[in-house]
Amino acid sequence: MNQAKVNAINCLLNSTMPKNKNEPLIDMNLESWKEIKNFKPRFINNNEDPQKMSFMNLDVAKSWIRSKEFRVDPYMQTLGTSMNPKELHDRINDKKMLIETAVPFINKYYTVLSTSDYYIILTDETGTILFTLGEQGEANAFYAINARPGANWSEQTIGTTAHALSITLGKPVQLAGPCNYCMVLQDNISSSTPIIDETGDIIGTLVVVQMTANRNINKTQIHSLGWVISMGYAIEDELQLRKRNYDLKAVNNTLQAILSAVDEGFITLNTDGIITHINKEAAKTLGKSIPEIENKHFTEYMSNRIPFDKVLQTGKPIHDYETTIANGNSEVQYLISIEPIQNDTGEILVGTVIRISRSEKVNRLVTHRGGSEATYTFKSIIGKSKAINKTIEDAIKFSQIPAGILLTGESGTGKELFAQAIHNHARPDGPFVALNCASIPRNLIESELFGYEAGSFTGAERKGRPGKIELANGGTLLLDEIGDMPIEIQPVLLRCLQDKKVMRLGGNHYIPVNFRVIAATNKDLYQMVQEKQFREDLYFRLAIFKIIIPPLRARDDDIILLTQYFVEQISQRMGLIAPDLSKEVLTKIKNYSWPGNIRQLENAMVYAVNMAQDGLITINNLPDEIINDYNSNNDMDSISNRLLSMVEIEKRAIENTLTYTGNNVADTADILGIGKTTLYRKFKEYSIILPK
Numbered sequence: 241m242n243q244a245k246v247n248a249i250n251c252l253l254n255s256t257m258p259k260n261k262n263e264p265l266i267d268m269n270l271e272s273w274k275e276i277k278n279f280k281p282r283f284i285n286n287n288e289d290p291q292k293m294s295f296m297n298l299d300v301a302k303s304w305i306r307s308k309e310f311r312v313d314p315y316m317q318t319l320g321t322s323m324n325p326k327e328l329h330d331r332i333n334d335k336k337m338l339i340e341t342a343v344p345f346i347n348k349y350y351t352v353l354s355t356s357d358y359y360i361i362l363t364d365e366t367g368t369i370l371f372t373l374g375e376q377g378e379a380n381a382f383y384a385i386n387a388r389p390g391a392n393w394s395e396q397t398i399g400t401t402a403h404a405l406s407i408t409l410g411k412p413v414q415l416a417g418p419c420n421y422c423m424v425l426q427d428n429i430s431s432s433t434p435i436i437d438e439t440g441d442i443i444g445t446l447v448v449v450q451m452t453a454n455r456n457i458n459k460t461q462i463h464s465l466g467w468v469i470s471m472g473y474a475i476e477d478e479l480q481l482r483k484r485n486y487d488l489k490a491v492n493n494t495l496q497a498i499l500s501a502v503d504e505g506f507i508t509l510n511t512d513g514i515i516t517h518i519n520k521e522a523a524k525t526l527g528k529s530i531p532e533i534e535n536k537h538f539t540e541y542m543s544n545r546i547p548f549d550k551v552l553q554t555g556k557p558i559h560d561y562e563t564t565i566a567n568g569n570s571e572v573q574y575l576i577s578i579e580p581i582q583n584d585t586g587e588i589l590v591g592t593v594i595r596i597s598r599s600e601k602v603n604r605l606v607t608h609r610g611g612s613e614a615t616y617t618f619k620s621i622i623g624k625s626k627a628i629n630k631t632i633e634d635a636i637k638f639s640q641i642p643a644g645i646l647l648t649g650e651s652g653t654g655k656e657l658f659a660q661a662i663h664n665h666a667r668p669d670g671p672f673v674a675l676n677c678a679s680i681p682r683n684l685i686e687s688e689l690f691g692y693e694a695g696s697f698t699g700a701e702r703k704g705r706p707g708k709i710e711l712a713n714g715g716t717l718l719l720d721e722i723g724d725m726p727i728e729i730q731p732v733l734l735r736c737l738q739d740k741k742v743m744r745l746g747g748n749h750y751i752p753v754n755f756r757v758i759a760a761t762n763k764d765l766y767q768m769v770q771e772k773q774f775r776e777d778l779y780f781r782l783a784i785f786k787i788i789i790p791p792l793r794a795r796d797d798d799i800i801l802l803t804q805y806f807v808e809q810i811s812q813r814m815g816l817i818a819p820d821l822s823k824e825v826l827t828k829i830k831n832y833s834w835p836g837n838i839r840q841l842e843n844a845m846v847y848a849v850n851m852a853q854d855g856l857i858t859i860n861n862l863p864d865e866i867i868n869d870y871n872s873n874n875d876m877d878s879i880s881n882r883l884l885s886m887v888e889i890e891k892r893a894i895e896n897t898l899t900y901t902g903n904n905v906a907d908t909a910d911i912l913g914i915g916k917t918t919l920y921r922k923f924k925e926y927s928i929i930l931p932k
């Protein structure tokens with residue numbers, strides 16, 4: 241109870257006069273009762289100033305003056321204006337919380353009042369009556385003067401009353417009958433208190449009116465004001481409680497709405513580990529419905545290894561604890577964070593919140609941020625040549641089946657680009673993770689691939705780290721330059737591909753993984769198998785499907801297309817208008833042998849666009865090696881420069897033609913001008929293996 245309330249009650253109990261603004265206004269001086277009654281006609285008829293009368297309370301006197309200014313008729317018998325049923329219905333609806341809170345209190349107080357000749361009125365802040373209660377006799381008398389729900393009894397409509405003054409002064413008021421402005425009320429004693437909400441606004445008044453005929457006025461004076469004030473305070477406290485409950489419910493509903501909108505799982509546990517709340521996503525993760533799980537112990541659904549006790553003991557949160565959760569027959573990897581819930585003093589723990597994120601999702605984010613992102617699709621692969629179209633066709637076909645794909649082709653032909661396109665075709669929502677086996681030190685490949693547990697080897701991060709295989713879960717792992725995969729790691733990789741699970745270095749449990757592996761190389765991997773530099777079993781696992789990316793020189797039709805594409809792209813990136821290409825440039829580009837393939841062509845165009853003048857790329861704007869064409873197949877000098885043997889030239893011719901025809905033996909033999917039998921003999925001689 242606040243100090244103002246305590247003051248008011250003390251004041252009443254001690255029967256002292258109010259000393260400050262919050263103390264009640266009590267105008268119950270019995271000696272002046274008659275004087276006020278006699279003076280009132282002089283004020284009404286002769287306009288004598290009530291403020292100058294020593295027996296008049298100043299606030300009451302001012303209210304009389306206002307009442308007169310409002311042209312209130314002091315002799316009226318039916319008081320105030322009335323609402324129509326619709327208006328009353330709406331007002332009662334607006335004040336629902338006040339009425340629902342106050343009425344039970346009014347009923348309770350009424351039954352304990354020592355006499356039953358009281359009439360109790362509840363008004364809103366405008367003085368409109370919302371509820372009344374009284375014995376039949378009192379009720380009839382009060383109804384006769386319009387003291388009923390829907391009547392507006394404000395200072396403007398019926399002049400000075402206890403409750404009108406309570407609204408104006410913001411404090412309890414007790415008035416002797418003659419102080420009321422209207423004559424019809426002058427034999428009553430009324431006590432009123434404003435009802436104030438948590439923001440300090442008056443939202444209504446509570447009034448107890450008593451007929452004074454044959455009563456002991458002194459006793460009534462003390463009791464009725466005390467009752468009304470304590471009833472008012474009880475209503476205010478209850479209203480605040482209801483408001484808090486209402487706000488809490490609103491916060492709770494908002495929280496529930498947020499939790500059901502997020503795509504992460506949230507579970508709250510009490511200190512005994514019982515699930516008190518769970519959102520839809522968490523229930524989905526556990527493969528159950530919310531009612532099935534609520535009020536159960538968390539270990540019924542989640543591993544008892546989850547360090548829930550530790551959080552309760554230390555009060556410290558745990559972030560990104562990795563665990564598996566069984567959902568039906570499958571086990572899925574999750575990251576779990578546990579936050580302690582404290583009470584309002586921040587000391588006692590009242591439970592914990594568990595956040596469950598699917599590792600796959602987190603990994604996708606990590607790989608996104610780590611730069612491994614698949615941007616290319618089959619549509620963004622430029623080319624119209626027969627060779628590239630056949631390659632794309634095969635790649636699309638193979639991408640539907642979740643088996644290993646081996647991409648072979650010279651450096652810069654677009655192997656990584658094809659890997660990305662396959663990924664985006666088959667698993668666009670999963671992560672795309674690339675590991676270049678040639679660019680990381682051999683001794684780090686293992687930990688990069690399989691990850692490691694916390695503190696598993698010197699220099700390891702304290703928290704441990706998932707490897708590329710784990711990161712690729714749900715997506716695609718590209719093992720670029722697979723020929724450089726250390727032979728000792730190959731059996732572990734093979735086991736992982738076969739069993740679809742991985743164990744981190746220093747770990748003691750397997751983590752289930754589901755990913756598509758694509759290997760890429762510019763080496764003859766099968767040759768390496770024969771030379772025992774690459775394991776045969778792993779080769780067959782990786783090369784279930786083989787795609788040979790044709791070199792640029794076998795894609796005659798694409799060279800100009802790609803050139804124009806790069807010129808436009810590079811110019812756009814630089815904010816330039818794309819320059820034209822002179823005829824000589826186009827011929828040169830077409831005839832050049834492009835040993836560095838598309839990457840070389842792209843780089844050459846970066847150079848050319850930068851060198852171009854007056855919107856034209858001329859022959860002099862090309863890099864030297866292209867102008868001088870050291871690698872031209874037509875140039876006998878360059879052949880001798882590279883000291884190729886006839887055997888090498890023949891082998892290359894066969895390989896290039898095979899690539900060009902998409903490994904069609906009959907077409908290849910035709911183009912080379914030899915018979916098919918001779919061609920098969922040459923395959924054997926040069927160890928050329930056709931993809932199955």
Ligand SMILES: Nc1ncnc2c1ncn2[C@@H]1O[C@H](COP(=O)(O)OP(=O)(O)OP(=O)(O)O)[C@@H](O)[C@H]1O
Pocket residue numbers: 620621622623649650651652653654655656657658720762838839842
């Ligand atoms: N068909 C194509 N359309 C557009 N750009 C292409 C195409 N093919 C390759 N490129 C571009 O050529 C460059 C080389 O491609 P990529 O890196 O995929 O080749 P790679 O065969 O994986 O090379 P390496 O063997 O050196 O790793 C990239 O910049 C790529 O964007």
